[in-house]
Amino acid sequence: MAEPTTRFRLIPQDTAVADLNTEAKRLGSITGQSVVSTGDGNEVDFGTIDISAGAANSGVKTVLWDVTADGGNTAVEAFKLWLSEKGFDQAGSKIKLQPLSGGDQATPSDTENYELNAGVGDYTWGDMPESEPGSQNIFPSDEGASMVLDTASDDAIMWAMYAAIAENETTGTYKGTTTDYELQFSLKYSYS
Amino acid sequence: MGAMKDLHTDNIYRDRWQEYHLADGRVMDSRAINWRLVEWERVVQIVTVIRAKKYLTHCRHADFKFFVIWRWGGHEWVRGEKKRIRQWAVGWSNGEKCFMTDIDFKTGEIVRQYVVPIEQAQRHVHPRVGGGRYAVIANS
Numbered sequence: 220m221a222e223p224t225t226r227f228r229l230i231p232q233d234t235a236v237a238d239l240n241t242e243a244k245r246l247g248s249i250t251g252q253s254v255v256s257t258g259d260g261n262e263v264d265f266g267t268i269d270i271s272a273g274a275a276n277s278g279v280k281t282v283l284w285d286v287t288a289d290g291g292n293t294a295v296e297a298f299k300l301w302l303s304e305k306g307f308d309q310a311g312s313k314i315k316l317q318p319l320s321g322g323d324q325a326t327p328s329d330t331e332n333y334e335l336n337a338g339v340g341d342y343t344w345g346d347m348p349e350s351e352p353g354s355q356n357i358f359p360s361d362e363g364a365s366m367v368l369d370t371a372s373d374d375a376i377m378w379a380m381y382a383a384i385a386e387n388e389t390t391g392t393y394k395g396t397t398t399d400y401e402l403q404f405s406l407k408y409s410y411s
Numbered sequence: 412m413g414a415m416k417d418l419h420t421d422n423i424y425r426d427r428w429q430e431y432h433l434a435d436g437r438v439m440d441s442r443a444i445n446w447r448l449v450e451w452e453r454v455v456q457i458v459t460v461i462r463a464k465k466y467l468t469h470c471r472h473a474d475f476k477f478f479v480i481w482r483w484g485g486h487e488w489v490r491g492e493k494k495r496i497r498q499w500a501v502g503w504s505n506g507e508k509c510f511m512t513d514i515d516f517k518t519g520e521i522v523r524q525y526v527v528p529i530e531q532a533q534r535h536v537h538p539r540v541g542g543g544r545y546a547v548i549a550n551s
Contacts, residue, residue, distance in 0.1 A: 220421060220441075220445070222484045223484060225484075257486050258493060293447065294535065296481070296535060297531055303489065304488050364530060367534075405485065409483055411447075411480065
């Protein structure tokens with residue numbers, strides 16, 4: 220069985236809730252989206268974080284992941300996202316994570332509904348795990364454990380994240396494999 | 412009859428396949444048939460072959476109910492290197508838990524052995540042993 224083909228997309232924070240509130244809209248082309256790389260090139264960019272006055276946060280980034288070609292498989296499941304390497308020197312420097320639904324979830328529990336122009340104060344955040352989590356930690360909008368594949372996935376996985384940088388953190392550009400300044404995410408899923 | 416879905420086989424891989432041994436002596440080969448089309452309730456052992464390494468998963472457990480298989484995909488960064496996650500998971504379930512072994516697709520080495528609740532693998536339970544059905548069952 221061939222492996223499914225997948226993609227990551229970064230969407231603008233000013234994406235309207237109405238543009239994300241159905242499966243079809245989340246899977247379709249979202250205005251301003253950019254397909255982000257899993258290698259060196261067009262990664263998600265948290266920008267410059269000024270800690271001259273103490274701890275500070277980046278802006279919030281909203282990312283979607285979905286399957287664009289099923290590879291002859293019928294389901295994907297057990298979605299796990301973690302921060303596999305980080306060069307931060309201060310224990311308090313974290314990547315914060317909140318799984319999102321698309322605004323169409325009546326009573327979300329494992330996720331929160333997407334909000335227009337969401338900032339750090341708009342979601343309830345947890346620390347992104349720094350090793351592979353034992354179970355699923357990101358979700359499709361129905362908060363199910365899986366997505367059905369029929370050519371593509373029947374929904375997208377969505378999450379928000381930001382960088383929370385502690386005071387006295389070593390300044391520099393944290394990116395990819397840069398020695399002592401690594402910043403690398405991993406995503407794992409099962410398929411059959 | 413619904414739309415036909417092309418359920419792939421492992422004939423795209425070199426030296427990597429699974430054999431599903433049925434109670435009546437027949438052996439189904441994943442290079443010839445997709446596992447979802449196998450009479451799963453009759454499977455008594457699975458042989459997983461990756462390159463020169465061969466692993467047998469048997470049903471001789473007191474609380475054995477059915478076999479469970481899936482594959483792992485994704486990307487992982489380890490010590491500055493990006494690795495594609497490519498592993499085959501094979502194991503069995505007592506209906507509540509799955510007892511799994513992950514095997515590296517590239518090397519054939521065992522990556523880990525673990526137990527997960529069946530709820531974390533619902534879509535990978537074969538329809539003939541109680542897993543969720545999908546709309547189209549057909550081979551190309």
